[in-house]
Amino acid sequence: MAFHLSLLLSCASSDQASSLATLLARETRPEFEDDLSAEEKALFSAIEDLEYPEAIEPQGDQILISWSEIDGMDFDDLEMLLEAPGVALIGAYEVPDDPMAADDDESMSQFWINESGRPRAVSAAKAQEMLPEGVYHRLVGG
Numbered sequence: 001m002a003f004h005l006s007l008l009l010s011c012a013s014s015d016q017a018s019s020l021a022t023l024l025a026r027e028t029r030p031e032f033e034d035d036l037s038a039e040e041k042a043l044f045s046a047i048e049d050l051e052y053p054e055a056i057e058p059q060g061d062q063i064l065i066s067w068s069e070i071d072g073m074d075f076d077d078l079e080m081l082l083e084a085p086g087v088a089l090i091g092a093y094e095v096p097d098d099p100m101a102a103d104d105d106e107s108m109s110q111f112w113i114n115e116s117g118r119p120r121a122v123s124a125a126k127a128q129e130m131l132p133e134g135v136y137h138r139l140v141g142g
Contacts, residue, residue: 002070002074002096003068003070003096004066004067004069004094004095005070005074005075005092005093005094005095006064006066006067006138007050007064007066007091007092008062008065008089008092008138009062009063009081009082009089010061010090011061011087012085012086012087013061014058014060016039016061016086016087017058017060017063018026018058019040020043020058020063020087021058021063023040023043023044023047024047024052024053024056024065025056027046029052033048036095039085043087046083046084049079050077051067051070053066053067054068062090066141075092080102082119088117089113089114089119090131090132091114091131092111092137093127093139094109094110096109096110102133102140111126113126113127113130
């Protein structure tokens with residue numbers, strides 16, 4: 001379980017990023033997929049069981065999604081979203097429920113990067129080195 005989880009995704013288009021934002025938001029997430037297009041149905045089935053995010057920020061063909069104080073959800077729960085057509089992970093950042101239980105400062109949080117189309121867990125130092133410029137700070141909120 002995570003105390004905080006931020007995710008930056010690349011979408012096939014700005015329209016797909018906007019659709020994803022609409023489907024994720026509490027105010028606009030449909031209860032049923034009946035009136036959705038085929039592309040929206042694929043996205044909806046990937047996110048329908050996710051908690052509502054605290055923040056959703058589409059920008060062009062990218063979308064930053066953040067959850068805080070979430071119960072029973074962590075990065076592994078995003079697998080279907082990360083496998084949705086047209087969606088690709090840029091980076092993710094997670095702080096577990098009890099970061100103080102970590103053995104050292106590096107273990108207090110976890111980052112993921114996209115490596116050959118698959119998420120790979122890396123340290124904070126490695127994330128700063130490998131993520132595109134500015135992404136690290138967008139993920140950690142700084």
